[in-house]
Structure formats: structure tokens, C-alpha cells
Amino acid sequence: xxxxxxxxxxxxxxxxxxxxxxxxxxxxxxxxxxxxxxxxxxxxxxxxxxxxxxxxxxxxxxxxxxxxxxxxxxxxxxxxxxxxxxxxxxxxxxxxxxxxxxxxxxxxxxxxxxxxxxxxxxxxxxxxxxxxxxxxxxxxxxxxxxxxxxxxxxxxxxxxxxxxxxxxxxxxxxxxxxxxxxxxxxxxxxxxxxxxxxxxxxxxxxxxxxxxxxxxxxxxxxxxxxxxxxxxxxxxxxxxxxxxxxxxxxxxxxxxxxxxxxxxxxxxxxxxxxxxxxxxxxxxxxxxxxxxxxxxxxxxxxxxxxxxxxxxxxxxxxxxxxxxxxxxxxxxxxxxxxxxxxxxxxxxxxxxx
Numbered sequence: 458x459x460x461x462x463x464x465x466x467x468x469x470x471x472x473x474x475x476x477x478x479x480x481x482x483x484x485x486x487x488x489x490x491x492x493x494x495x496x497x498x499x500x501x502x503x504x505x506x507x508x509x510x511x512x513x514x515x516x517x518x519x520x521x522x523x524x525x526x527x528x529x530x531x532x533x534x535x536x537x538x539x540x541x542x543x544x545x546x547x548x549x550x551x552x553x554x555x556x557x558x559x560x561x562x563x564x565x566x567x568x569x570x571x572x573x574x575x576x577x578x579x580x581x582x583x584x585x586x587x588x589x590x591x592x593x594x595x596x597x598x599x600x601x602x603x604x605x606x607x608x609x610x611x612x613x614x615x616x617x618x619x620x621x622x623x624x625x626x627x628x629x630x631x632x633x634x635x636x637x638x639x640x641x642x643x644x645x646x647x648x649x650x651x652x653x654x655x656x657x658x659x660x661x662x663x664x665x666x667x668x669x670x671x672x673x674x675x676x677x678x679x680x681x682x683x684x685x686x687x688x689x690x691x692x693x694x695x696x697x698x699x700x701x702x703x704x705x706x707x708x709x710x711x712x713x714x715x716x717x718x719x720x721x722x723x724x725x726x727x728x729x730x731x732x733x734x735x736x737x738x739x740x741x742x743x744x745x746x747x748x749x750x751x752x753x754x755x756x757x758x759x760x761x762x763x764x765x766x767x768x769x770x771x772x773x774x775x776x777x778x779x780x781x782x783x784x785x786x787x788x789x790x791x792x793x794x795x796x797x798x799x800x801x802x803x804x805x806x807x808x809x810x
Contacts, residue, residue, distance in 0.1 A: 522552040525584045526576040534588035540766045547773040577604040590675040607634040613684045616677040618797040636772045640764040641685040649758045662745040663728040667737045670711040679715045680799035683731045704806035
């Protein structure tokens with residue numbers, strides 16, 4: 458049940474992209490985002506434009522190719538390597554140099570393994586795809602940005618809002634693209650939901666996600682490992698404030714249930730629940746009630762095809778400078794807001810231990 462107002466609101470930095478953790482902590486005391494609603498509207502427009510140009514068929518023949526290294530060869534890394542090797546419009550702008558892994562693999566599907574040191578120092582490598590576990594993202598991003606490389610990273614980019622601001626400031630200082638993947642926004646389910654909620658007045662809603670357990674040491678607190686669900690809610694209903702958050706754990710059973718009560722800017726309640734345990738099927742259960750009707754659970758809206766490739770297409774468009782500063786700012790605001798909320802949720806859950 459949702460109870461107990463904690464009143465957490467996302468701060469607005471006076472200067473975009475702060476320069477340190479002390480500044481980041483101070484930002485927590487500043488005022489709430491004043492331009493977010495406008496920026497989220499702009500990002501909604503940008504997402505629609507992405508959906509319309511995901512084939513990247515309008516891109517001209519590349520004058521140059523960006524050398525790419527993939528860090529981590531788990532599920533996401535393997536898919537990235539597959540897309541880089543296949544003949545896609547965006548892949549024509551990218552040249553797969555190799556992959557980095559803590560394991561000694563030698564090669565994978567004919568792609569050579571290279572050391573992290575070589576990837577950082579090589580002038581041939583211009584782009585890093587970070588596909589490792591979440592706990593390592595921050596360090597890898599920092600190293601590759603400092604080495605003058607563009608970075609694509611799987612979500613969440615960091616397990617800290619302050620660290621994310623630091624890294625974005627570093628990317629801007631270096632003049633490099635820092636792109637956080639959000640394939641959940643490219644899914645058919647999200648496209649369906651976006652059409653369903655547009656123009657409707659939300660009364661209340663809930664989103665329950667179930668799955669098997671994840672190691673917090675590797676993937677972060679549940680609010681971070683589940684940030685794609687939070688991103689859905691923010692992208693659908695705008696910026697949210699935190700009302701309450703609780704965490705139920707039975708570590709001996711590998712059971713976890715996080716219950717988060719959120720509120721829209723119009724004071725409509727949203728409940729987000731992450732429940733994980735051995736044997737739980739990966740599934741979403743949603744319920745949104747509007748003044749004009751209700752939406753209960755998700756109909757079958759088709760198969761999600763090539764969502765990682767679609768994300769790569771977006772990244773290449775960023776490399777080529779095809780998004781405006783205003784559009785990129787809207788995306789950045791949304792990402793930082795979700796990371797900030799995740800951190801607040803973690804603090805409130807841990808404070809009750």
C-alpha cells in the first residue's frame with residue numbers, strides 16, 4: 458500500500474552538467490525542474506521522429522566510418538556485435554574493431570578480442586559500446602570519454618544521479634556523444650501505450666513487473682535495474698515525485714518486492730512494483746484509469762523486431778549531428794530525472810532498514 462508522504466522532488470541545476478560530487482549534492486537543495494514539461498513534450502516529438510526514420514535509409518553514403526569496440530559480450534553485447542557485422546544502413550557508418558572482455562575468449566564469431574588498454578589507446582577506436590554489468594558502467598564511461606571516445610551505454614548509465622551529471626559534463630567537455638540506450642522506448646508495447654494515453658486525464662495507475670532474481674552487486678538496487686519501467690512511466694505521464702517507497706526482502710529465498718508510490722504533477726497516483734524471485738515469469742501487469750475509461754494489461758501488439766538496431770540508428774544520427782541541442786536536452790532531462798528518482802527510492806527503502 459502507498460502511504461507516507463516523503464515529498465521528494467527532482468532538483469534543477471543552475472548550470473547544465475555539474476562538475477563534481479560536492480556540486481551534485483548541493484544541487485539536491487535547489488528548486489524543482491521548471492522547464493521539464495516542455496522538454497518532455499519535445500522528447501516525445503523526438504521519439505516520434507525516431508520511429509519515423511529508424512531505417513536510416515535517408516542517410517547519405519558514409520564519407521568515413523567510426524571504429525567501434527564492444528565492451529562485454531553477454532546477451533546485449535552479442536546482439537550489438539551481430540548488428541555491427543550485418544549490412545544495415547547505420548552499420549555502414551561503423552567499423553567493428555573488436556571486443557573487450559574480462560574472460561579470455563580470443564575471438565567471438567570471428568571478431569578479435571582486444572585488451573582494454575589497447576581499446577583506450579588505439580586511434581582506430583573512436584566509439585565504445587558499454588554492454589557490461591551496470592556496476593561497471595560508470596568506470597568504463599569515464600575511461601573511454603577521457604580517452605576521447607564516443608560512448609553508447611546500456612541502461613542504466615550509472616547507479617548514481619550525481620555521477621551521471623559528472624559524466625555528461627565530461628562528454629560535453631570532450632565534445633563526445635554520450636548515449637544511454639533505452640530500447641524499451643522503441644518497443645511496440647510502448648508505442649501502443651503512448652497512443653492510448655495521449656490527451657487523456659489520468660486518475661490513477663499501476664505497473665507491476667515480475668521476473669527472476671538479479672544480483673544487486675552487479676546490476677544495482679531494484680530501482681536502477683528496473684529503470685526501464687520507471688522510464689516508461691515518466692515518458693507516458695511526465696515528471697514524477699516520490700510519495701513513498703518500501704522494500705521487502707527474503708534473501709534466503711532470493712525474494713524481493715519493491716513498492717513505489719509516485720505522483721504526477723497533477724497529483725494523480727502511480728504505483729510501481731518490482732517483484733523478483735526464482736520461478737517468477739518475466740511479465741508486466743499494468744492498469745491505467747482515466748476520466749474517459751480504463752486500460753487493463755497489455756494486448757498483443759506484435760513482435761519487437763531489431764530494437765537494438767533501432768537504438769544504434771539513433772546513436773549514429775547523434776554522431777552525425779542530426780538532432781538539435783533542444784532535442785538532446787529533452788532526452789538528457791528525462792534520463793537524469795529517472796536516475797534521480799531511482800536514487801531517492803533507494804535512499805527511502807534503505808533508510809527503513
